[in-house]
Amino acid sequence: MAAAATNPAEPSTSSSCLSNGTSTPAENLSPTNLEIVSLSKLSSHLERLLLDAADPGFTDADVSVHGGAHVGVHRCILAARSRVFRDLFSASAAGAPSGSRPRYAAAELLPPGARLGKEAFMVFLGYVYTGKLRPAPPEAATCVDPVCAHDACRPAIAFAVEMMYAAHAFDVPELVSLFQRRLLNFVDKTLVEDVIPIVVVAFHAKLHQLLDHCIQRIARSDLDNVSLEKELPCEVVVEIKSTRRKFPGASCDAPAVDPIREKGIRRIHGALDSDDVELVKLLLTESDVTLDHAAALHYAAAYCDSKIVAEVLELGLADINLKNERGYTPLHVAAMRREPAVIVSLLDKGASVSETTADGQDAVSICRRLTRAKDYYAKIIQGQESSKDRICIDILEREMNRSPMACEDSVTSVVLADNLQAKLLYLENRVGFARLLFPAEAKVAMEIAHAEPYSEFANRNAARSSANLREVDLNETPSVQNKRLRTRVDALTRTVELGRRYFPHCSQVLDRLMSDDAPDLFHLQKGTPDEQKIKRMRFCELKEDVRKAFSKDKAAPGHPSFCSSSSSSSSQKGDAKQHRAATRK
CATH class of the missing domain: 1.25.40.20 (Ankyrin repeat-containing domain)
Known part of the structure; x- marks a missing residue:
């Protein structure tokens, strides 16, 4: 009998690729490894089924989400993975007309006021189908602030909140646990206003650890009672006010209220x-x-x-x-x-x-x-x-x-100065990395933005750089200092915006770098020999990532002509040699 034909696009059922890249027949695998391979293949096949769900012929029902989008689903898979879906489909099947395609509204299963967008629902379905959690789509979980690290901005929080609503409403406890940890991480990093949606989802999902942490954060903040009463459940407001009264000296420091x-x-x-x-x-x-x-x-x-x-x-x-x-x-x-x-x-x-x-x-x-x-x-x-x-x-x-007053700095508080210092340090570091990794393009962007390079960046660690930025002329008034800092921040912000516009892929690499331990990579000669070796390896990987990203940017339609001088490894070596020669002189 002729052997059955196999699809070359699919993994073979008779062999498996091990971590060393060799192919091993299935009969030579241990039962445990064979089970892992089988589960991995099953997950990939189900994921393909989900990706093909846009074709109504492969699905048997639709779920409508926030914004009016309809997502095709396979009821048998959802019913097998979630008790809520199983009960929902069983109840609706009895009264459904024969041959009709059922449609369900996600909003009917969520608490009042909660929303679940298509992007979050697709990530949730990806986990239900495959058992693997895909990362959040950047377009749905990042803001458009050019200096934001996107680690605790409102879109990132909103996406995690939507995922929590889905995990809780459709009874997937492992996802509830995962996103509770993510939301706990947001609470202390974000602005207090952005904690409010986290409080609401914690209240509805009965996540007591998360709710208690949010209450403590808000109670210590200056968020006013009017905002609390308008935006939070009354039980939570009562608890926040009670917690505020327990703080040491709260009754003494609180201003007298005229009834x-x-x-x-x-x-x-x-x-x-x-x-x-x-x-x-x-x-x-x-x-x-x-x-x-x-x-x-x-x-x-x-x-x-x-x-x-x-x-x-x-x-x-x-x-x-x-x-x-x-x-x-x-x-x-x-x-x-x-x-x-x-x-x-x-x-x-x-x-x-x-x-x-x-x-x-x-x-x-x-x-x-x-x-x-x-x-x-x-x-x-x-x-x-x-x-x-x-x-x-x-x-x-x-x-x-x-507005002719747009560039005037009307605030002279020390708090503003400190925040400008922090923003300035972030921008200096980011632009410094850009100059190191693709110097020709960074130079052009800085010239257009009228941003002079900070010459001491590569020679000082983050702490010393911060100290240098905070040096103040005793004859300089606070308003003059703030105006000087704001001018520098504006110029560097413009540089970053130009980078995002003309080098989006390279900017994504820099985003990931800045959200990690970026400043430490500049000091390749510090640490033990093993630590230095690891740093050099990471630095080489980073340069390769940037080279690939630059190639994508250069190939993109509408790439500007002034970017024709690439930041390939050869150009970087040339710039490095010139820098060393200038340093010796």
């Missing part, structure tokens, strides 16, 4: 919630509480319809650039909300786009940090509504370019 004034503020907020600006005007005449006392413009920018924001602005009774207790203007709050109509209303009435928060963030950078790359870089189709996030950034950037 009459507090009542007046709440009544104004209630009138805004009711969309009743006439009632707001009446309340202002009946008490000494003003719109500024109640931070009414901040409240409206965060929670009210854009029409109400415009009506409050028409009253002309609020300071449009007033900073609340956390150092945010109404425009900062609107940037967090990302509602274009609210932003335009504020700008039209004179909101300053150059105002910064205590940590040096302006409205544009706030909006960029919250916006997914997918939403910002999505192709705009004629007749289709554009992403609100992208519109907000475009509006704020145009206003920033138009």
Whole structure:
């Protein structure tokens, strides 16, 4: 009998490739290794089935997710892997018309207000089908802030939260455990505002360890009670307030609260919630509480319809650039909300786009940090509504370019200076690595951005570099110092943006490098001989990664002509020789 034909594109069923690259017949494998090979092949075949799910002929049901997308699924696989799916399919099969294709809504299985996008659902399905967890798609889990490391920004957190909702709702306990650890890692690294979605998912999924950690973080922060009450479950708010009272000296340090004034503020907020600006005007005449006392413009920018924001602005009774207790203007709050109509209303009435928060963030950078790359870089189709996030950034950037005060530094606090120092150190390190790994291209980008190279980068470790950046002329005022730092930060930021635009693959390599132990690689002569050997090997691997990335960038359509001088190994060697010769001189 003739032997059965095999598909050359598939792994052979009679042999297996071991770690040394040799092929071993299946009969020579131990039972354990044979089981591993079989499971690996089964996983890869099921993954192919998932990738082919776009063809309705291979699937027998659809699941609708956030955004209106429909994902084809195989009910038999999902029912075998999840009790929730099994019960769902069993209940719906009884009353379904014969021959009809069932459709299920993921939102019906999630807590109120929770969302599950297509990208997260596809990663979740990948695990259910194959037992392997794929990494998050960069376009769905990274923001568009050019200096963000993407390790704790809002898109990264939002993706992990969606995965947690899926794991909990569809009863996959091992994924719940995994993403609880990831979310725990986010809590101490991110801004306190970004902890709120983590609190909500921890509450709904009954993740007590994660919830307790979030409560401790928020209780120690300056997040106001209004935000807590508007955005968190009441049980969590009670626990946060109780925890705050337990802190040493909390009762002594807390400012005295005037109950009459507090009542007046709440009544104004209630009138805004009711969309009743006439009632707001009446309340202002009946008490000494003003719109500024109640931070009414901040409240409206965060929670009210854009029409109400415009009506409050028409009253002309609020300071449009007033900073609340956390150092945010109404425009900062609107940037967090990302509602274009609210932003335009504020700008039209004179909101300053150059105002910064205590940590040096302006409205544009706030909006960029919250916006997914997918939403910002999505192709705009004629007749289709554009992403609100992208519109907000475009509006704020145009206003920033138009405003003559955009480059003025109006904040002189020590906190701002410290954050500028940290951002400047990050940018210096990143651009320094760019100069080392592809010097010709980095030089052109820095010339266009008017960023002078920091000559001491390669000769000092991170700690000494930080100390150098913090050196201050005693005759230099804080405002002059901040302006000097901001000018340098702007120039280096522009350099990074040019790199991301013209060298996206190389920029991805630098992103990974900067999120690891980047500064240590510069000091190849430090450490034990074994440590030096490991560093040199990693450095060679890094250069190879950059060479490959540069080749991809150069081959990309629309690559600019000024980048024709590549950063291949030969050009790097030439630049290195010139550098050594100059050093000897």
